[in-house]
Amino acid sequence: MAKHETTEAIELSFDDFDEMNNPPVAQTDFDVLAEKALSRRGFLGGSVALGAAAFVMGTTSLTPFAVHAADSRLGFEAVATNTLDTVTVPKGYSWHIVAKWGQPLWSDAPAFDHATRGTGASQERAFGDNNDGMALFNDAGRNILVVNNEYVNRKIIYGGADGTGKPRNADDVRKGKAGHGISVVEIKQAGGQQGGGQWAIVKDSPVNRRITADTPMEITGPARGHDLLKTAADPSGTKSLGTWNNCGNGRTPWGTYLTCEENFNGYFSSSDPDYTVSPELSRYGVGLKDWGYAWATADERFDISKHPNEPNRAGYIVEVDPFDPSSTPKKRTALGRFKHENAELVLAKDGRVVVYLGDDERGEFLYRYVSNGVFSEGGDNGDLLDNGTLSVAKFDDGGRGQWIALTPASTGMASQAEISIHTRQAASAVGATTMDRPEWVAANPNSVEAYCCLTNNKNRGLKPNKGGDATPVGGPNPRKANKYGQIVRWRPDGADHGSDSFAWDLFVVAGNPTVHDDDRKGSTNVTAANMFNSPDGLAFDRNGLMWIQTDGNYSNEKDFAGQGNNQMLVADPATGEIRRFLVGPKQCEVTGFAWSVDGRTLFVGIQHPGERGDSHYPDGGDTTPRSTVIGITRDDGGRIG
Numbered sequence: 345m346a347k348h349e350t351t352e353a354i355e356l357s358f359d360d361f362d363e364m365n366n367p368p369v370a371q372t373d374f375d376v377l378a379e380k381a382l383s384r385r386g387f388l389g390g391s392v393a394l395g396a397a398a399f400v401m402g403t404t405s406l407t408p409f410a411v412h413a414a415d416s417r418l419g420f421e422a423v424a425t426n427t428l429d430t431v432t433v434p435k436g437y438s439w440h441i442v443a444k445w446g447q448p449l450w451s452d453a454p455a456f457d458h459a460t461r462g463t464g465a466s467q468e469r470a471f472g473d474n475n476d477g478m479a480l481f482n483d484a485g486r487n488i489l490v491v492n493n494e495y496v497n498r499k500i501i502y503g504g505a506d507g508t509g510k511p512r513n514a515d516d517v518r519k520g521k522a523g524h525g526i527s528v529v530e531i532k533q534a535g536g537q538q539g540g541g542q543w544a545i546v547k548d549s550p551v552n553r554r555i556t557a558d559t560p561m562e563i564t565g566p567a568r569g570h571d572l573l574k575t576a577a578d579p580s581g582t583k584s585l586g587t588w589n590n591c592g593n594g595r596t597p598w599g600t601y602l603t604c605e606e607n608f609n610g611y612f613s614s615s616d617p618d619y620t621v622s623p624e625l626s627r628y629g630v631g632l633k634d635w636g637y638a639w640a641t642a643d644e645r646f647d648i649s650k651h652p653n654e655p656n657r658a659g660y661i662v663e664v665d666p667f668d669p670s671s672t673p674k675k676r677t678a679l680g681r682f683k684h685e686n687a688e689l690v691l692a693k694d695g696r697v698v699v700y701l702g703d704d705e706r707g708e709f710l711y712r713y714v715s716n717g718v719f720s721e722g723g724d725n726g727d728l729l730d731n732g733t734l735s736v737a738k739f740d741d742g743g744r745g746q747w748i749a750l751t752p753a754s755t756g757m758a759s760q761a762e763i764s765i766h767t768r769q770a771a772s773a774v775g776a777t778t779m780d781r782p783e784w785v786a787a788n789p790n791s792v793e794a795y796c797c798l799t800n801n802k803n804r805g806l807k808p809n810k811g812g813d814a815t816p817v818g819g820p821n822p823r824k825a826n827k828y829g830q831i832v833r834w835r836p837d838g839a840d841h842g843s844d845s846f847a848w849d850l851f852v853v854a855g856n857p858t859v860h861d862d863d864r865k866g867s868t869n870v871t872a873a874n875m876f877n878s879p880d881g882l883a884f885d886r887n888g889l890m891w892i893q894t895d896g897n898y899s900n901e902k903d904f905a906g907q908g909n910n911q912m913l914v915a916d917p918a919t920g921e922i923r924r925f926l927v928g929p930k931q932c933e934v935t936g937f938a939w940s941v942d943g944r945t946l947f948v949g950i951q952h953p954g955e956r957g958d959s960h961y962p963d964g965g966d967t968t969p970r971s972t973v974i975g976i977t978r979d980d981g982g983r984i985g
Contacts, residue, residue, distance in 0.1 A: 358607045359706060362629035417889065417916050418923045422873060425908030425927060427900055429959050431950065432927040436979050440542040441962055442531060442947060443491070444972040447471040447545060449529055449552045458968045461501050464518030468554055471545070473501065473523035474971045475949045477593030477686055477881075479601055480938040481666045487543075488551050489531050489938065489947065490601045490666045491973060492590035496523035497955055498636055500968060510636060517642035521557035524588040526603055528553040528666055533945070543945065543975045553669040557586035557611075557639075561662065565677035565730040567764040572656045577645065584657040584675065585645070591704070592686025592784050592881070593936075594661070596697075598725040601664045603673075604684035606704060608658035610635035616649035627768050627810050628682075629705075630655045656765050661687050661701070663729060676729040679713050680750075680767035688785040688794065692842030695719050697728045700794055702782030706801045707809025709771045710737040710782045712747050714842055734763065736776040739819045739848055745834060746845045748774045772811045780804055780821045780829065783880045788917060790888035792839040795851060795917075797879040799829045799895065820848060823863055827903055828854040828877045830867075831892070833917075852915070852922065854879060858906050869920040875907055876924075883937040885985025890915040892922070893948075895933040910934050912948065926976070929953045929961035936973070943983040946976045 420434040431439050446456035446467070453469035456462065462470065472493025481488040499509035501523060502516060511517045530549035534541025546552075561584045567573055573581035587605055594602035609629035614621075621631055630648060640646035645654045659681040665671040679687070682703040690698050695718030701711040715732040719725055735747035748754065750763050755773040757763050763770045780801035787794045798820065803809075805817040805824035817824050820832040834848040854877050855866025866875065878896025885891065892913045897904045912926040912934045928934045928950050936949030953961040954969030962972055978984060 358610060358635065361635060362609065362631070415919065416921055416923075417887070417919075418914050418921060420914075420923070420925065422923045423911075423925060423927055425900075425906060425911070425924070427898075427908050427930065428927070429930045429953075429961050431929060431974060433976055434925060437976055437984075438979055439974045439976045442543045442973045442975045443471050443475075443489070443527070443529060443545050444962060445471055445473045445475075445523075445970040449527070449545060449547065449554070451547050456970075461503070461968060462519060464515045464522055467519045467522035468556065470554075471529065472525055472527045472554065472556075473497070474951045475527070475973055476591050476935050476951060477604065478936040478938045478947060478949060478973065479593055479595045479666075480940065480947065481595075481599065481601070482941050483551075483667055486549075486551070487531050487533075487940070488666045489529050489973070490593075490603075490664065491527045491529070491936070491949070492593055492603055493523060493525050493527055494590055494606070494951070495588075496520050496637075497952055499957065500954070503968075511638050511641075514642040517637070517639055520637055521586070521588070521639065521643075522554070524586075524590070525554065525556040525559065526587070526590060526601075526664065528555070528664075528669070533940075540944070540977065540981050543940075543947075551667065551669055555587065555664065555673060557588040559586055560672060561585065561587065562672050562674045563657065563677060564674050565679075565764060566760040567677035567681075568761075570759075570761040570765065572653055572762075572765050575645070575651055575653050575657070578657075587662050587673065587675075588658070590662075591684065594687030594689050594699070596663070596689055596725070596729075597691070597719055597721075599665075599667070601666050602687045602689070603662045603664060604686055605659050605662065606683045606685060608683070609655065611637055611639050612646050612648050612655050613638075613640045614649040615640065615647050619649040621648065622652070624766055624769070625652070625655055627766075628655065628659065629810070656681070659683065661699075661729070677761075677764040678730050678732055678734065680711055680734050680763075681765050682708065682711075682767050685782065686784045688787050690787045690794075690841050691719055693838075693840040694842060696842055697725075697732070698841040699729070700785040700787070700796070702779075702785055702796055703768070704781050704783050704799075705809070706781055706803045707778040707807075707813060707815045708768065708782065709776045710779055710785075710796060711735065711767075711771070712737070734767070735844070736771040736774060737779075738775065739777045741819050743847055743849060744845065745777075745848050748776060749844075750774065768811060772813050777819060778809055778813050778815045778821070780826050784882035786882040786884050786890065787841070788888055788890070789884055789886060791917070792841065793833055793835045793917070794841070795831050795833045795882060795890065797829065797831055797882050797892070798826075799878045799880050801826045820850060822850070822853065827897075828856070828864065828866065829879050829896070830854060831879055831882070851917065851920070852879075856903060856905065856907065859903060864903070869922055872906070874913060874922045874924055876911055876913060877904060877907055880933070881912075881935045881937065885939065886943065887985060888917065889985070890917055891925075891937060891985075893934040893937075895935065898931060930959040931955045932959070932961070932971075939985050943985050944977060944981060946984045948974055948976060950974060
């Protein structure tokens, strides 16, 4: 999740804006719980029990490990932090631009105009803005890159008009809506894959497609047809328009793409200033004001005083067929409704589909879905994401945890449909563990274990979440007012992702050892040479190395002195070693991963460069900053992952 501009000030994050305009319930009485702060536990001590204080744990045993550089599998020279307005990769590696915001996907679409930043019509036929999660699919040698376009920078997309950063008319709103969604593009490597040339978009490819905030969608799963999803435009509650604020992603073994709707709430507003927002919508951050996109001025469905059910139709996992541009994307309500970060799909021992899901907001929850049916290679898997059990994680302080099924019996809610729509309320009802913003989840392909980035949480131990749930210090959330974040790891019992219980530890706790000498310096595998803050993106390569991307504070001062721009690091889960691989340009987030079929190209996203006005990446000079997908290769032509 990126920290972006709002209607009030460019410095505010989405969460801050929501908190200011829709404050949480009064603080609950958890002063006693806050006393569980790790300062009392010997946070960085050497002899610690498995759990909150057990930072770095080995893959094959639950005992602390040491980092052995001599045995390193990280075969590259670490990149130093910097504040340059470009991408920095290790010696022996090169990068190039594969796609960038506003790049036309068809020959009849105009080139990007740096002065006007285009129109609604041109943006609908061009690569979307602020790319995030992505996946590469291959069909008989054709490489199809599917990329989320999370949002648009208002100060940039509208900056070429009058400098206000606000849409002036209906076409500006149309342009903004078209900048959101998904870009599906064929890409091709110059000289063929064996030639090792640069990758680029294939204009006019039959698979090229833009999916935007206006694309027809089908609603499936338990909530399909429920009264809370019915609107004047769709009295059946089975069809909706569009997907937006698409953050992380996932992919299925049957060859489809999963896109994740995150901060959907910030696009709704009310034309009636006296309208009373329901508690259910307030829990999701829907209020009287939007984030300045003004979609309701040109599209009435975003006016909650007129269409109060419309927000209930957003906040889902959407399944897309990348091979069929005429197919209708499906909103899979069985996977719950919240601010989805990504969707990590694995298989249980018996072949059932398991999906791990994070809700990226302060004090929200970590979820798991397990299908009723089993995956069949080459068979009909169309309903596996519609029929199953959605659970939420509960961690204890002793290094154990369980998945609590969200059912009418366990939650006291009327139906599974209601749970699918009001998932946060269901998780609160069963006493799930409030987390420090669960972002990407990644499963190790070579070991039955999963990891989740808990990026930060300034409210930890200070304020409840929006549902009034306490956010005590302890368990996988070990620091009060957490600025730096951590990565939690769990191993399902019986080496089976379908198991309802697990052991957990903290793989790394980020921090700044050059500034602090307490719990804020981080775990033992964080040093002055590899320090970072706010882990966000997470993925494994086929060799079992874990790639970490950051979306954090890039001020390079005070608590974050020496950490430079946002970055991408590589970690070895077996040893705990972490090494910096890439540094992004000014004011960007590094987000999204994909590998070429031969493993010789790593595709990475560079999102919102210059979000505060201080970048001209990637074109330099006085040009408009533009988000990009880049390709990284080794100069010797070897494999990266």
